[in-house]
Ligand SMILES: O=C(O)CCC(=O)C(=O)O
């Protein structure tokens with residue numbers, strides 16, 4: 775099993791497996807997930823208005839894992855055998871356990887994910903987020919929240935790659951997936967998360 779590339783980032787730990795899945799495996803998983811997922815375009819509250827987010831999503835997890843996200847309360851769908859396979863692969867590589875996963879579908883280069891941190895209280899203090907990419911390749915960006923002298927980071931996330939963000943990567947950094955004007959294949963991203971229970 776290949777070791778990950780460690781991407782240097784102050785206050786954050788970023789590990790990148792370039793081929794967590796082979797290109798052929800990644801393509802197969804992509805096709806199945808694209809066809810079999812009940813994709814929804816959620817709406818969030820922004821500046822008092824309800825706006826549709828620029829991508830489709832689905833939330834899966836253990837029964838008790840409901841998840842709040844920008845004012846949305848999402849009840850989880852139950853794990854499919856295919857998602858369990860992916861979860862096991864990601865857990866083996868990262869040596870971490872996860873109980874939920876958020877799927878994002880970026881249909882074209884116009885779909886995107888704005889600057890944010892995955893720092894909801896139910897994820898705990900220093901959450902580990904494991905991000906698996908399938909389909910079209912897209913650029914992922916990170917920026918430090920407090921120190922403008924620290925350079926931003928750009929990572930090209932190819933099909934089959936796995937990026938694990940840990941340490942202070944959510945408390946000290948934000949990330950986004952910008953729109954692109956280049957011709958772009960549809961992309962599915964899965965962020966595996968561990969929701970904690972009880973008082974946070
Ligand atoms: O699509 C990506 O690579 C990022 C997804 C993400 O940041 C999220 O779902 O929180």
Ligand SMILES: [Fe+2]
Nearest residue numbers: 890891892949
């Ligand atoms: Fe995120």
